[in-house]
Amino acid sequence: xxxxxTSIFALxxxxxxxxxxxxxxxxxxxxxxxxxxxxxFSGNRPRFSGMGSSRVEEKLNGIMHERFKIVLSHTKAAxxxxxxxDRSKQYKAEGVFDYEVKRNSDGVVSLLLSETVYDxxxxxxxxxxxxxxFTGTGETIKLPRxxxxxxxxxxxxxxxxxxxxxxxxxxxxxxxxxxxxxxNQPFYLTETSLSLIIPAMTWFGGNMGIVEFxxxxxxxxxxLILNPF
Numbered sequence: 001x002x003x004x005x006t007s008i009f010a011l012x013x014x015x016x017x018x019x020x021x022x023x024x025x026x027x028x029x030x031x032x033x034x035x036x037x038x039x040x041f042s043g044n045r046p047r048f049s050g051m052g053s054s055r056v057e058e059k060l061n062g063i064m065h066e067r068f069k070i071v072l073s074h075t076k077a078a079x080x081x082x083x084x085x086d087r088s089k090q091y092k093a094e095g096v097f098d099y100e101v102k103r104n105s106d107g108v109v110s111l112l113l114s115e116t117v118y119d120x121x122x123x124x125x126x127x128x129x130x131x132x133x134f135t136g137t138g139e140t141i142k143l144p145r146x147x148x149x150x151x152x153x154x155x156x157x158x159x160x161x162x163x164x165x166x167x168x169x170x171x172x173x174x175x176x177x178x179x180x181x182x183x184n185q186p187f188y189l190t191e192t193s194l195s196l197i198i199p200a201m202t203w204f205g206g207n208m209g210i211v212e213f214x215x216x217x218x219x220x221x222x223x224l225i226l227n228p229f
Contacts, residue, residue: 023104024135025050034072038120039079041072043097046111056138063131064099071097071115078119091120103189106226107135110189128197128210130188144183146194147223156220157181161196161213170204170211179203189226192217 021027029044045068051057075095082091096116103110110132118124132141139145147153158180165171179202186197198204198211217224 021101021104022050023101023109024107025104025109027101027104027109029099032068036076036079038082038091039075039093039095041075041095041097043068043071043095044099045097046099046101048109051135051138053138060133060138067113067131068097071095071117074115074117074125078117082120093120094118102130102195103132103191105191108141108189108226109133109135110141112188112195126210127199129186130195130197132187132189142183143181143185143187146225147220148225149223153220153223154181154183156223157194157196157215160215160219164213173204173208175201175205176203189217194220 026049028047028049030047031044032042034041045064047064048057048060051060072095075093078095079093082093094117096114098114100112100114101109102112110130113129113131115127116124133139134141143157144150144154161181165174179198181196186199188195188197194215194217196213196215198213200206200209204211217226
């Protein structure tokens, strides 16, 4: 992995970019960069505006800032493990945090958050997760909350994923018996689909990396609280 940027001075810059996503609310990227002696960190975090409650906006923006700081702490932790001898200048840990707005309509905002940390020597860790909330209340959404009948909805999801594992020939790559989506499974929503994120080294071997399963909302429509189109 090539170096993202280099500097021998500790530096933090914060830049608010123009709005890039306007739907039910506005989502503005806030870019930050931190340079240390043996690490470099950069990324974008979302800032929400246009909601009915400033208190709710402040809470959600605080959550995103905390996620951002967690990735920065992971980068600093990787840097702390680097050699400190005369050859240490050859090594630099690197971290990146970013997001994509996947849905911003019909009262729901859904983001895909990504984290990449390079340990400065050989290993790169990549993580993906989702973050979704109702724009009217600011309530964050867990999978069961998407359904009128949560038990039935989770059964539908697991049945569909089992079918996709078979159709995609992924059964031989499983490293756990009877994998099942739980209430805290990371996911994100688009206008027409639900994507489930399976972190690396959970259901599948490390060579598979992060695996995603996408289910059309139309397949879940009878029990779904969202408009599937």
